[in-house]
Structures are given as structure tokens and as C-alpha cells.
Amino acid sequence: MPDDALPPGGPSxxxxxNQSQAVTDNNPVLVEVVRGxxxxxxxxxxxxxxxxxxxxxxxxxDFERDVYxxxxxxxxxxxxxxxxxxxDAFNVDDKELAVACASHQGDAAxxxxxxxxxxxxxxxxxxxxxGAHLPYGEASAHALIRAGKSAETLHNNCSGKHAGFxxxxxxxxxxxxxxxxxxxxxxxxxxxxxxMLSGLDLRSAPRAIDGCGIPQYAMPLENLALAMARLADPxxxxxxxxxxxxxxxxxMTAEPLMVAGTGRFCTxxxxxxxxxxxxxxxxxxxxxxxxxxxxxxxxxxIDDGATRASQVATGAVLRRLGVLDDETAQGLSHLLTPxxxxxxxxxxxxxxxxxxxxx
Amino acid sequence: MPDDALPPGGPSxxxxxNQSQAVTDNNPVLVEVVRGxxxxxxxxxxxxxxxxxxxxxxxxxDFERDVYxxxxxxxxxxxxxxxxxxxDAFNVDDKELAVACASHQGDAAxxxxxxxxxxxxxxxxxxxxxGAHLPYGEASAHALIRAGKSAETLHNNCSGKHAGFxxxxxxxxxxxxxxxxxxxxxxxxxxxxxxMLSGLDLRSAPRAIDGCGIPQYAMPLENLALAMARLADPxxxxxxxxxxxxxxxxxMTAEPLMVAGTGRFCTxxxxxxxxxxxxxxxxxxxxxxxxxxxxxxxxxxIDDGATRASQVATGAVLRRLGVLDDETAQGLSHLLTPxxxxxxxxxxxxxxxxxxxxx
Numbered sequence: 083m084p085d086d087a088l089p090p091g092g093p094s095x096x097x098x099x100n101q102s103q104a105v106t107d108n109n110p111v112l113v114e115v116v117r118g119x120x121x122x123x124x125x126x127x128x129x130x131x132x133x134x135x136x137x138x139x140x141x142x143x144d145f146e147r148d149v150y151x152x153x154x155x156x157x158x159x160x161x162x163x164x165x166x167x168x169x170d171a172f173n174v175d176d177k178e179l180a181v182a183c184a185s186h187q188g189d190a191a192x193x194x195x196x197x198x199x200x201x202x203x204x205x206x207x208x209x210x211x212x213g214a215h216l217p218y219g220e221a222s223a224h225a226l227i228r229a230g231k232s233a234e235t236l237h238n239n240c241s242g243k244h245a246g247f248x249x250x251x252x253x254x255x256x257x258x259x260x261x262x263x264x265x266x267x268x269x270x271x272x273x274x275x276x277x278m279l280s281g282l283d284l285r286s287a288p289r290a291i292d293g294c295g296i297p298q299y300a301m302p303l304e305n306l307a308l309a310m311a312r313l314a315d316p317x318x319x320x321x322x323x324x325x326x327x328x329x330x331x332x333x334m335t336a337e338p339l340m341v342a343g344t345g346r347f348c349t350x351x352x353x354x355x356x357x358x359x360x361x362x363x364x365x366x367x368x369x370x371x372x373x374x375x376x377x378x379x380x381x382x383x384i385d386d387g388a389t390r391a392s393q394v395a396t397g398a399v400l401r402r403l404g405v406l407d408d409e410t411a412q413g414l415s416h417l418l419t420p421x422x423x424x425x426x427x428x429x430x431x432x433x434x435x436x437x438x439x440x441x
Numbered sequence: 442m443p444d445d446a447l448p449p450g451g452p453s454x455x456x457x458x459n460q461s462q463a464v465t466d467n468n469p470v471l472v473e474v475v476r477g478x479x480x481x482x483x484x485x486x487x488x489x490x491x492x493x494x495x496x497x498x499x500x501x502x503d504f505e506r507d508v509y510x511x512x513x514x515x516x517x518x519x520x521x522x523x524x525x526x527x528x529d530a531f532n533v534d535d536k537e538l539a540v541a542c543a544s545h546q547g548d549a550a551x552x553x554x555x556x557x558x559x560x561x562x563x564x565x566x567x568x569x570x571x572g573a574h575l576p577y578g579e580a581s582a583h584a585l586i587r588a589g590k591s592a593e594t595l596h597n598n599c600s601g602k603h604a605g606f607x608x609x610x611x612x613x614x615x616x617x618x619x620x621x622x623x624x625x626x627x628x629x630x631x632x633x634x635x636x637m638l639s640g641l642d643l644r645s646a647p648r649a650i651d652g653c654g655i656p657q658y659a660m661p662l663e664n665l666a667l668a669m670a671r672l673a674d675p676x677x678x679x680x681x682x683x684x685x686x687x688x689x690x691x692x693m694t695a696e697p698l699m700v701a702g703t704g705r706f707c708t709x710x711x712x713x714x715x716x717x718x719x720x721x722x723x724x725x726x727x728x729x730x731x732x733x734x735x736x737x738x739x740x741x742x743i744d745d746g747a748t749r750a751s752q753v754a755t756g757a758v759l760r761r762l763g764v765l766d767d768e769t770a771q772g773l774s775h776l777l778t779p780x781x782x783x784x785x786x787x788x789x790x791x792x793x794x795x796x797x798x799x800x
Contacts, residue, residue, distance in 0.1 A: 108467045120509070120649065122649070122725050122746070123746035125745050150479070150481055212784060227587055228589065288478035291787060292783065293783045294784055295784070300478075366476075366482050385485075386483060386743075386745040387474060387482035388745055424652045425652055426571065426654050428650060428654065
């Protein structure tokens with residue numbers, strides 16, 4: 083994309099790679115794992131909360147460091163589905179749009195929605211290029227095993243996102259095969275949106291392949307936070323994108339169960355905040371959130387990639403920002419400071435935010 | 442135990458607690474997780490390789506920091522079973538002794554040995570106080586689920602260790618019930634052995650309850666390394682303990698499959714080195730090893746508790762020490778620098794040692 087198409091404001095417009103730099107600086111401890119009388123393990127990390135002009139209003143650690151956003155940007159990838167007109171053309175409803183933004187746990191509630199959606203556009207699970215894995219949901223995984231069945235692509239936590247890609251391919255009038263490749267029009271159209279939202283030229287960014295096969299571009303954490311702020315409040319974006327952002331936010335707010343599943347962190351936070359915190363987990367300790375009421379975006383990365391820490395740290399940031407008030411937080415204590423029980427059920431410790439980092 | 446009973450040499454004889462100290466220092470990055478063109482995640486940690494006089498011959502990071510040894514000291518806990526005379530009195534064979542040192546994966550090979558052992562001493566799985574969890578081994582777990590059965594205490598990765606505790610209780614002539622409690626004679630006799638091997642008075646050490654319900658005492662990592670060096674070469678220990686150490690080493694060497702299971706890190710390393718590296722994993726990123734030929738002990742802790750990192754870092758230390766030669770290392774590359782594949786089977790990255798830390 084030409085430079086003049088980049089939106090104004092925001093952090094660096096140039097990509098900064100950390101590839102060849104030794105990481106000598108240290109991010110602070112964000113999360114502590116307590117067992118008995120001692121902190122047993124510690125998770126370091128960094129986070130940035132940005133407004134729509136890219137100002138960092140709260141942070142910890144080196145938020146200029148590159149991260150792969152992983153699944154935490156599914157809501158941004160889903161914008162292409164809406165902006166392209168595909169969502170309207172193929173009658174994509176809130177449940178479907180929410181599952182396109184999801185790392186779902188493969189319950190029937192999820193797979194049935196994806197399957198019906200695929201059937202409506204003349205596709206099936208066989209067209210999904212995400213690979214298969216057992217449902218994250220234990221009950222669903224065990225049911226599958228008990229039935230002597232194997233995991234299918236529909237159970238993949240990314241199957242909704244991939245259904246969105248296939249729908250977009252249809253709308254673009256291109257062959258669906260290979261829709262996960264860097265050069266495929268589906269991924270190129272998403273790349274353009276990510277560049278505009280993050281304020282980055284991602285063509286020279288470090289690249290990788292995601293767990294579900296699609297392209298990943300690294301970006302400084304602060305730019306990821308800016309992109310999420312723009313999802314929350316796309317005031318400086320084209321009208322078509324503003325409408326798409328609203329539709330994605332509304333779908334996630336209306337269908338939190340589709341975004342993850344019963345008992346999962348993202349689902350419970352979205353539900354408890356009635357969409358004031360649209361949180362989304364990513365692999366390797368990444369978390370993002372759009373905070374529509376505040377017009378802010380959050381991006382967070384645990385250095386070591388642990389989800390148990392990214393969740394607790396995200397909860398602590400939401401507490402600090404007041405998105406989770408005291409009463410709501412009390413009801414979510416099992417997510418904010420999870421208890422650790424041993425195999426016999428005895429309480430042996432807890433996971434807690436390292437308070438100084440969230441000061 | 443009186444001070445004059447503590448063995449000579451070794452690091453600090455006094456327990457140093459890090460409870461009330463802020464952790465401001467930083468351990469080095471030991472392991473990097475690479476995805477595509479960039480290091481995506483980093484694991485910090487510390488390790489110490491000690492000789493039997495407590496001299497640290499190789500290290501990284503703050504090896505004076507307290508750690509809970511977790512399951513990595515099962516071979517030390519098994520010494521009580523032998524020293525007490527229980528192993529002889531109840532005809533405990535190599536397989537049983539090895540499974541007492543194990544975090545096994547709950548295959549029939551493991552549960553059958555534990556079940557037969559318990560039956561021989563007039564006990565059963567009902568007497569095990571470790572709680573139940575699905576076998577770590579995927580095939581065994583799925584077989585159980587397919588059969589519509591629940592996990593039993595026998596499947597608990599610690600069931601062999603607990604069978605050892607029940608055997609010890611019988612030998613001591615005490616009631617088995619509550620054998621996991623801090624004050625129970627079984628745990629007290631193990632505490633005495635840990636104190637002599639580590640050179641520490643553990644009565645004032647930070648305490649916790651382990652995943653399987655038994656006492657955990659924190660100790661500086663360097664003392665844990667010393668204890669493992671003494672398992673490797675118990676030259677300064679009482680004769681009875683020297684014999685017990687030899688028997689435990691021999692059992693682990695003869696029956697590596699019982700120490701973990703098919704395909705697991707500990708089993709493969711012990712097998713490949715024919716017992717020159719008696720490695721044992723522990724929860725929360727702990728690893729220990731006794732290196733009999735070198736008369737050295739290794740203790741290692743990943744700050745954030747990740748097993749994927751403790752394994753790779755342990756492999757790197759063994760490489761550095763020459764315990765794994767080039768040819769052996771080549772055959773174990775899947776453990777030393779594991780490839781990362783996505784759900785569709787594409788190679789997307791690897792986990793590798795951060796070389797400078799192992800200089």
C-alpha cells in the first residue's frame with residue numbers, strides 16, 4: 083500500500099525488527115505462581131494500552147518489541163469478511179461472525195454453526211486448511227474419543243476464522259485452494275487491513291506460519307495495541323471500516339459463547355463486562371482487547387508464552403483500567419487470581435498478578 | 442537433626458529464604474522458541490552442576506535462589522525405601538524401585554507393576570492418597586475414555602512413589618493413613634535424608650504441598666545439585682546410604698521405561714546414555730540429574746515453570762558436559778532441539794537452547 087494511505091498518528095510508521103538484536107533488557111514480572119509459603123514461578127512480560135492516536139496510556143516492559151499477534155487478532159482478520167461485502171452477500175449472522183473471531187473449544191455449539199455456514203456457501207470441512215485437533219473442551223474431546231471418532235477440521239479452534247476466509251474467497255471470486263498462503267488474495271486483503279490499523283508497513287516484518295497455517299507478521303506490541311484501539315473506536319478509519327468494526331464488536335458482545343466457550347476466559351470476561359472488554363487470547367502468551375467505552379486497545383505478551391499468565395495479567399490490566407469494577411472482579415476471582423489445587427483437590431497455591439507491574 | 446550430623450562440605454549449611462525478597466535480579470534466557478523468522482518466546486532460568494563437595498562446576502543465573510524440587514527428587518525420596526530395609530523386606534525389584542522414582546505416564550506397563558506391588562504388601566489403589574488423573578500417555582488416556590472408565594489413583598504419575606511410601610510405612614510399623622502429611626514418620630524419615638544430602642536444615646524452609654499431596658521443602662538450587670551429586674557419588678555418606686544410592690541408580694538404569702514411559706524425555710535420555718545421565722523431571726520447570734561417571738549432580742529451574750524449556754535446557758547442559766556425545770545427540774535431536782509443527786503438520790519453528798547460557 084502507498085504511504086499516503088497510512089492513517090495519521092500512531093507509533094512508528096516503519097517496521098522495527100528485533101531479529102538481530104540480542105534481548106538484553108528485561109521485562110518485569112507480571113504474574114507470580116504461589117505454592118505454599120513461596121513464589122514458585124514467575125512470568126515476565128510486557129503490555130501496552132493505547133488510545134486511537136497511538137498514545138500509550140498504560141504500559142509495562144518493552145512494548146516496542148516485536149510480537150506475533152497469533153489468534154489475538156482474529157477480530158481484526160474478521161474485518162475483511164465484513165468490509166469486502168462477503169458477510170452481507172452470504173448472510174453471515176452474529177453467531178457466525180463471532181465464531182470467525184474465535185478460538186473456540188470445539189463444542190457442538192461451535193462446530194454446528196461452522197458446518198452450517200460452510201454448507202450455505204457450498205463448502206465443507208474438507209475445504210478447511212487449518213488441520214485438525216481434538217476440541218479444547220474436555221467434555222467434547224472425551225465424547226469424540228468415546229465415540230471412537232477422530233478430530234476433524236471443524237473441531238480446530240480456528241475453524242470459524244477459516245470459514246470466514248472461504249467466504250471471503252468466494253466473494254473475491256478466487257479459487258479457495260491455498261487460501262492460507264501469504265500470496266493468496268484472502269491473506270493479502272487482510273494484510274492491507276492490518277497495515278492500516280497498526281500504522282505499519284508489514285512487507286518487511288518478520289514472518290511465520292501460524293498454528294492453523296495462515297501468515298503471521300510480527301509487529302511492535304504498541305502497534306498491536308493501536309490496532310485494537312482502532313477496533314474499539316475506528317474514528318480515523320474509512321466509513322466502511324468503521325461499520326465493520328461496529329459489526330464485529332456487536333457480534334462478539336452478543337455471542338460471547340461463540341468466541342471461546344463455556345467456562346473459558348474470553349467468554350466469561352466479555353459476558354461479565356457486557357462487551358466493554360472484548361478480549362481475545364492468542365497462542366504463546368498473547369492477549370488483545372478492544373475497550374469500546376474507553377476508546378482504548380490492549381496488547382499483551384508473556385515472554386515465555388504461558389496462557390495461564392496472559393489471562394491473569396490481562397485481568398489485572400482490566401482491573402487497573404476500571405473496566406472490571408470491584409463487584410464484577412469478585413465474581414471473576416477464579417479467573418483473576420485462580421486457585422491451584424492438587425490432584426486430591428487440596429488448595430495448594432494461586433496465580434496472582436505481580437502488583438507493582440500494574441501500578 | 443543435630444548440626445554435627447550434617448555432612449561436611451557443600452554450599453550454605455543454613456537455609457536462605459527468598460520469601461520476603463523482591464526478585465530484582467534476572468536469570469538469563471536459557472531457551473528460545475523460534476517461529477519463522479523470529480524468536481517468539483523466551484524462557485529464563487538457572488542451573489547448577491555441583492560435585493560431591495558442593496563446588497559448582499558449571500552454572501547460569503542465580504543458583505542460590507530457593508526452589509521447590511517437586512518430582513525431580515523422587516530418586517532421593519526412594520532412598521528411604523531402600524535404607525529402611527523395606528525394599529529388601531518386601532522384595533522390591535528393579536521395576537518397582539524405578540517406578541517409585543518415576544513420573545510415569547500411566548500405561549499398563551506402569552499401573553500393573555504398581556498394582557501387583559501394592560497387592561503384595563496387602564494394600565491397593567484405595568490406599569493411595571495421591572489423587573487421580575488421566576494417564577499422561579495419550580494412548581492410555583484415550584483407551585480409558587473409550588472404555589468409559591474414570592482415572593484411578595494407579596494412573597497418577599506418582600503412584601509408584603506412593604506405593605513406596607506405603608511399603609515404608611509397613612516397614613516402620615506405622616499406620617498408613619495420612620502417610621502424606623508433614624508429621625507422618627514416612628515423610629519425616631525422607632526429610633532427614635534430604636537434609637543430609639542437601640546439607641541443609643530444612644525445618645525453617647518454605648513449605649508447600651506437592652501435586653500429589655506430599656510435603657515440599659524449598660531449598661537453594663545449588664543444594665539440590667549437591668544432593669544429586671551425592672546420589673551420583675555418595676562417597677561422604679553412611680555405608681547404608683551408599684548402597685541405597687547404588688541400588689536406586691541401578692534400578693533407573695535397568696528400567697528407564699518405568700521412570701517415565703515410551704517416548705518421554707527422561708526415559709529416552711537414560712536409555713541413550715545407558716544410565717550415565719539419570720535425569721528426572723519435576724513440575725514447574727524443574728529438572729535434576731545424577732551423573733555417576735562424572736560424580737556430578739545437576740539441578741535446573743525454568744523461572745516460568747515450562748517443561749518444554751526445562752527439557753531443552755537439561756539437554757544443553759548434558760551436551761556441554763559431554764554426557765551426550767555428538768552421535769548420541771544427533772539421535773536425540775527431537776528432544777534437544779524439538780521441531781514445532783502446526784496442526785496441518787507443517788514445520789513452523791523449533792525450541793532451542795540459548796547458546797550463550799551454556800558457554
